[in-house]
Amino acid sequence: MTPVAGLVVRIVVAADLLGACAGRLEARELAVGAGKPYAVPSEAAAVARDGDTVTIAPGTYYDCALWHASGLTIVGTGPDVGITDSACAGKAAFVIEGDNVVVRGLSFGRIRVMDGNGAGIRAEGRDLTVRDTRFVNNEIGILAGGQGGTLLIADCVFSANGVSAEGQPTHAVLAGALDLLRIERSSFQEARGGDHIVSAALRTELVDDRLSDEGGHMSGPLVAVTGGSVLVGHTMVYLDPAAADRPGAILVTGDAGAIAVDGNTLVEPEGNVPLLRNWTWVTATETANIVPSNASAVSDSGALYHRLRGGITSLRNQIQDAKGLARHQAARLARELKLIP
């Protein structure tokens, strides 16, 4: 090698190293499918780096994947890209550990796990977007823990989720303490017992959605929100007459920030179940909702009882804690005074 050529090589290598150090490795496209570089999604997941795009060809994949990298776009390249039957880590078909991931154009089905909370997608990073994706016959459609950030669900279909072997109903979407759960233009149907959506996010937004309990066996509300701010807008809700004793299509409890119910339509052939039952301390605002004449958009009846009961439970727990603490301190004092061994 001539000295000049060696110098050039060294410069190029140095530039590469710099690029790598700065995290500027070029984002790649990883193609998944029969005859592609990666036969199944998990093979792509094993090598995916931050910013990569993973394209999955149509097919049925008995596979599950742990996505570690951030900034991924994972996208189906045609209709009928099915991820089915198999869960990773006893959690989900896709366990998404990276931040800022987009999943689009897939279908997740038939997920079961030992402890009954097998999901199509388990979100373990921050800021996940799921678009144009179907969740059919899973124990849970999407499960997000309490990691903060945003979970955006758009143009998705959830059907026949909420299966659980131990008789513990599960949900289509179960979100813990996120900053924002937003679900838009999505459809929820045929739940098998549990609420479609359960959210403990700081803010929960349902916009342009369609919620139904047709064909399912639901008992409680279709949506349960425990605290935080709530926006329900331009959403269609269909209630089956069989479940007229539920408190509301949407039930909000806990410490709410603000509740806005705007431009929704409630359809129920019989019964007077309100669109939203408000068991919080705040007053909900409602505008331009269409509900049957014997129902209301928002009802807070039962709130006082619910809050009192909650308060009593909380008080009882505090008393128990105080008693435990007192007993513990008395024992410690006695031990220090050598009254007991």
Place this chain on the structure above:
Amino acid sequence: MTAAGVTVLTMLSSQAMSATLEVGRGKQYPLPSAAAAVARDGDRITIAPGSYSDCAVWKASDLTIEGASADTTTITGTPCEGKALFIARGSNITIRNLAFTDAHVGDFNGAGIRAEGGDLTVEHVRFANDEDGILAGTLPGKRIFIRDSEFIGNGTCEGGGGCAHGVYVGGVSLLRIERSRFFGTRAGHDIKSRAERTEVIGCDIADGADGTASFAVDISNGGAVLVRDSHIEKGPRSENHLAGIMIGAEGVKQPTPEIIVENNTFLVEGNYHAYLVYNLSATDAMLRGNVLQGNARALHGDGATK
């Protein structure tokens, strides 16, 4: 001579060569391995009564290898290639009327028979105190038939490389076990299958007082399941109390078109409850006409009990 003429001659000569090879003291071949070294496609190998400290790799296809009976004709000793007493590497091999005992290897998956080729049929064979009774890896499109056989005290979870089992079959198209008995399996499962379809018909699967088997039937990755007319008994020392038949414990990795469990008896003798079927697939398990005894329960997971 034309090429066609050569082919015809070759075919004629290979048919003519199909022979019976006799194994035993004073016979043509003193040990099975001596016969295996020269066996050609289509041969029949008869093994005279006796205990043979030997192992053999059967490379030819369409073989029938038979002893006098499982009570009188025993293969034991050091497994071949660190794998098995008999390695069935050819396709379409039938093995009958033999016993395979005490197959042990360094990595704790020594088998009585290891299937590495095509279809395998095992009839009237006893597997005793082996690590695996029968072991097969991934053999796409192949079938394994086991009939009228016994699996006594096989299995181990020593070595840290996974467990060995009474029957352990990877990705084949069909595993069918009929009229066979599993008793006192240790630590592993009596039957572990990743087959596209697994059938257990008319079998008797019991831990007994000392057996420590995990599941009677472990359908690790899904696939079609038929368990019929069988008796399954979990004993007090079973090392996994969840179930008799476990489906999908290692993740469902293939289609599971049906799960049929019918006309079985399931007895749980230990001080614990166990399910006849623990279904982690999303395919409905159909349970019909089963008799539950002791601490037995029917079904966990998707499906229905009639």
